Amino acid sequence: MKLDMLPALAVAAIVAAAVGLAGAVVVLAVxxxxxxxxxxxxxxxxxxxLAAGVATSVQTMVLPDSAVSAVLWLLAAAVPAALAVGLVLAVRTHRLGVERAAALAARERDAAAEARRREVVAWxxxxxxxxxxxxxxxxxxxxxxxxxxxxxxRGILTENARMSAMVDDLxxxxxxxxxxxxxERAPTDVGDVVSDVLASTRPIxxxxxxxxTGAVAGAGIVSADAGLLARAVENLVVNAIRNTPAGGTVRVDVSPGAGDSVAVAVADGCGGIAAADLARVFEPGWRGSSARTPGPGGGTGTGLSIVRRVAELHGGGVSVENLDxxxxxxxxxxEAGGGSDPSGGRAI
Structure with a gap:
C-alpha cells in the first residue's frame, strides 16, 4: 500500500463509519x-x-474502475442475502415479542388471580x-x-351449615x-338443570x-359441565331469594339467547342496584348497598363471581340489569348445536 493512498482510505473509512452510524441511529429509532x-x-x-465507502474510494481515485465494478457487484449481490437475514431476524424478533407479551400477560393473570384468592381468603x-x-x-x-x-x-347446627357453605364457596x-x-363437558339440557335447581332451592x-317460579321456552342443549352450570344457576337463584323481601317473587326463565346461546334469566324483587354498582356486582367480596347486603344467613360475597367464572369457562357471559x-x-x-325450539315451552 502506498503512503499517498492513506488519506484517501481514511476519508473512505470516515464516510463509511458516518453512514454506518447514521444507519445505526435509524435502526435504533425504528x-x-x-x-x-x-x-x-x-x-x-x-x-x-460499505457502499458509501466504495463510492468515496472511487471519488478519490484509490480503486481502479475494474475493482470498483467488482465490489459494487458484490455489494448488489449481498443485498438479497442481507434482506433474507433481516427477514429471519424480523420473524424471530416478532415471535420473541409475542412470546414475551404472552408470558407477561400470563404472569399478570396469575398474579391477579392469586391476589383475588388472597382477598377472598381474607374476607x-x-x-x-x-x-x-x-x-x-x-x-x-x-x-x-x-x-x-x-x-x-339447633343454633350450632345452623351456624355449622353456614360455615360449611362458606368453605364450599372458597x-x-x-x-x-x-x-x-x-x-367435564357433556350435552346438557339447561331446562333440566334449572328445574333441579328450583326443586332444591324451593325450601329456602x-x-x-x-x-x-320459572318456565322453559324450547329445549336448549349446551355442551357444559352440568355440575358447574347447576352451581352457577343455584348461586343466582339463592342470591335472588336472599335479596327479595318476604311476599316477593323470584322468577327464572330459560330461553334462546343472542348469538346461538341459551339464556337463564333470574329476576328478583331486591329493589334495584345503584347504577354505579352494576359493573361491580360480579367482583369477589362485593356487598353493595344495604339493599344487597346479605343478612345473617348470607354468603361470602363470592357467589356472583363464581357465576361469572363459570360463564367465562364455557365461553359465555353473565350480565345484570335493573327492573321495576x-x-x-x-x-x-x-349452544352445543341444533339450537333451541322456540315453539315449545313448559313451566318449572
Missing part, C-alpha cells in the same frame, strides 16, 4: 416501535455503509368469625344453663381460578316467604 422492521434494516445499513376468614362466635356463645349459654340445650344445638372459587382448570324460598322494583341476572351459555 426498534423502539417496530423491532421487526429494525431487524430487516440492520443488515441493509451495513451494506449501505372469608373475617366472615367466619361471626358463625364461630355464635357457636361459642351458644355453647357457653348451654353450659351455663342460660339456654335450653336443644335450642343451643373451594369452588379457588378451583375455578386455578391454572389449567378443566371442565318458602322459609323466606318468597314465591319461586328489582333486577334481573342473565346467564348465557353457547
Amino acid at each position: 426498534a423502539r416501535r417496530r423491532p421487526a422492521l429494525a431487524a430487516v434494516l440492520g443488515p441493509l445499513a451495513v451494506i449501505a455503509a 372469608i376468614s373475617h366472615d367466619l368469625r361471626t358463625p364461630l362466635s355464635a357457636v361459642r356463645a351458644l355453647a357457653e349459654a348451654a353450659e351455663d344453663a342460660v339456654a335450653e340445650p336443644a335450642d343451643a344445638l 373451594l369452588a372459587y379457588s378451583r375455578l381460578h386455578s391454572p389449567g382448570v378443566r371442565l 324460598a318458602e322459609a323466606a316467604s318468597v314465591s319461586l 322494583g328489582g333486577c334481573r341476572f342473565i346467564l348465557r351459555i353457547p
Whole structure:
C-alpha cells in the first residue's frame, strides 16, 4: 500500500463509519416501535455503509474502475442475502415479542388471580368469625344453663351449615381460578338443570316467604359441565331469594339467547342496584348497598363471581340489569348445536 493512498482510505473509512452510524441511529429509532422492521434494516445499513465507502474510494481515485465494478457487484449481490437475514431476524424478533407479551400477560393473570384468592381468603376468614362466635356463645349459654340445650344445638347446627357453605364457596372459587382448570363437558339440557335447581332451592324460598317460579321456552342443549352450570344457576337463584323481601317473587326463565346461546334469566324483587354498582356486582367480596347486603344467613360475597367464572369457562357471559322494583341476572351459555325450539315451552 502506498503512503499517498492513506488519506484517501481514511476519508473512505470516515464516510463509511458516518453512514454506518447514521444507519445505526435509524435502526435504533425504528426498534423502539417496530423491532421487526429494525431487524430487516440492520443488515441493509451495513451494506449501505460499505457502499458509501466504495463510492468515496472511487471519488478519490484509490480503486481502479475494474475493482470498483467488482465490489459494487458484490455489494448488489449481498443485498438479497442481507434482506433474507433481516427477514429471519424480523420473524424471530416478532415471535420473541409475542412470546414475551404472552408470558407477561400470563404472569399478570396469575398474579391477579392469586391476589383475588388472597382477598377472598381474607374476607372469608373475617366472615367466619361471626358463625364461630355464635357457636361459642351458644355453647357457653348451654353450659351455663342460660339456654335450653336443644335450642343451643339447633343454633350450632345452623351456624355449622353456614360455615360449611362458606368453605364450599372458597373451594369452588379457588378451583375455578386455578391454572389449567378443566371442565367435564357433556350435552346438557339447561331446562333440566334449572328445574333441579328450583326443586332444591324451593325450601329456602318458602322459609323466606318468597314465591319461586320459572318456565322453559324450547329445549336448549349446551355442551357444559352440568355440575358447574347447576352451581352457577343455584348461586343466582339463592342470591335472588336472599335479596327479595318476604311476599316477593323470584322468577327464572330459560330461553334462546343472542348469538346461538341459551339464556337463564333470574329476576328478583331486591329493589334495584345503584347504577354505579352494576359493573361491580360480579367482583369477589362485593356487598353493595344495604339493599344487597346479605343478612345473617348470607354468603361470602363470592357467589356472583363464581357465576361469572363459570360463564367465562364455557365461553359465555353473565350480565345484570335493573327492573321495576328489582333486577334481573342473565346467564348465557353457547349452544352445543341444533339450537333451541322456540315453539315449545313448559313451566318449572
